[in-house]
Amino acid sequence: MGKISLSKVSKKFGEVAVIPSLDLEIEDGEFVVFVGPSGCGKSTLLRLIAGLEDVSGGVIQIDGVNATETPPAKRGLAMVFQSYALYPHMSVRKNIAFPLRMAGLDAAEQEKRVTAAAKVLNLTDYLERRPGQLSGGQRQRVAIGRAIVREPKAFLFDEPLSNLDAALRVNMRLEITELHHTLKTTMIYVTHDQVEAMTMADKIVVLQAGRVEQVGSPLELYRNPANIFVAGFIGSPRMNFVEGADAARLNAHTIGVRPEHIDLSKTEGHWSGKVMVSEHLGSDTFLHVAVDGLGTMTVRGDGEVDARYGDRVFLTPQADKIHRFGADGKTLA
Numbered sequence: 001m002g003k004i005s006l007s008k009v010s011k012k013f014g015e016v017a018v019i020p021s022l023d024l025e026i027e028d029g030e031f032v033v034f035v036g037p038s039g040c041g042k043s044t045l046l047r048l049i050a051g052l053e054d055v056s057g058g059v060i061q062i063d064g065v066n067a068t069e070t071p072p073a074k075r076g077l078a079m080v081f082q083s084y085a086l087y088p089h090m091s092v093r094k095n096i097a098f099p100l101r102m103a104g105l106d107a108a109e110q111e112k113r114v115t116a117a118a119k120v121l122n123l124t125d126y127l128e129r130r131p132g133q134l135s136g137g138q139r140q141r142v143a144i145g146r147a148i149v150r151e152p153k154a155f156l157f158d159e160p161l162s163n164l165d166a167a168l169r170v171n172m173r174l175e176i177t178e179l180h181h182t183l184k185t186t187m188i189y190v191t192h193d194q195v196e197a198m199t200m201a202d203k204i205v206v207l208q209a210g211r212v213e214q215v216g217s218p219l220e221l222y223r224n225p226a227n228i229f230v231a232g233f234i235g236s237p238r239m240n241f242v243e244g245a246d247a248a249r250l251n252a253h254t255i256g257v258r259p260e261h262i263d264l265s266k267t268e269g270h271w272s273g274k275v276m277v278s279e280h281l282g283s284d285t286f287l288h289v290a291v292d293g294l295g296t297m298t299v300r301g302d303g304e305v306d307a308r309y310g311d312r313v314f315l316t317p318q319a320d321k322i323h324r325f326g327a328d329g330k331t332l333a
Helices: 042-050 092-103 107-120 136-148 166-183 194-200 218-223 228-233 245-249
Strands: 004-013 016-026 031-035 057-062 077-080 154-158 186-191 203-208 211-216 240-242 254-257 262-265 271-280 284-291 295-302 312-317 323-325
Touching (some): 004 042, 016 042, 031 042, 031 194, 042 154, 042 186, 077 136, 092 107, 092 136, 107 136, 107 166, 166 186, 194 218, 203 228, 211 228, 228 254, 228 323, 240 295, 245 254, 262 295, 295 312
Parallel strands (some): 031 186, 031 203, 077 154
Antiparallel strands (some): 004 057, 203 211, 240 254, 262 312, 271 312, 284 295
């Protein structure tokens, strides 16, 4: 129903290849997140799938049918953008029903689909309001409702939560995840926020400069990053990287250790340094430590860690959690 396959798909703007040739399989019903830094090509890749950009090479198949030249309106996909793109003079009901009216569906079918979508999105009590009378989160739900009523083969989300404040983003993450479990429809979601990727995805596609660096479940990428880029991008706070004697001792060009895999002591340890910043977040404490001869490292401890600016501390990496990288940046076995 919603399987999407990309074979040797590429995109050029003039002589610039923003998406080098790539292959990707998205299974029916999966929640797949494209993640990477700004300019990595994730939104361009989504637009290629949607048909909003023409491919420069390769084939896009939807449910086994070549859709490479198929117009966007006939691909059976629904897109939700960062901007809500709602009609301010229309009620919520009319905004959600708009694509159905354009498709010529009869009034009874329109009402049936709008009512069902509003129930799923908790918008039943707001159907007669206009967008200006809604919160940001409610307006985003209306935009999603407009996509739901089309009953698409897949939903494409292009950074839909970027305009919301932190608390609303958390709520909407939960709502979109629950929506996926309810509808069981393929969803492709673009974000630069790796926390969104880790908390929402069945499968994450990490992109850099248009290239797929690694594909896997959130825990696969966290535990077994393919290279330094993925290791540094997945996980919050980011992984610490160390070169020099410590890396050479483990036959690596670089070693990496996550903040939560470093033991903290006031008396002894493998490295020593001075606390520069202590962030107490309740359940967690993040220490930014100027380690002698190595630079700043981040350590994650529990909320009861008693350390403040200027304190001398000792750090020891957990031996079985050290990641080793070769001269080419790839993970060593």
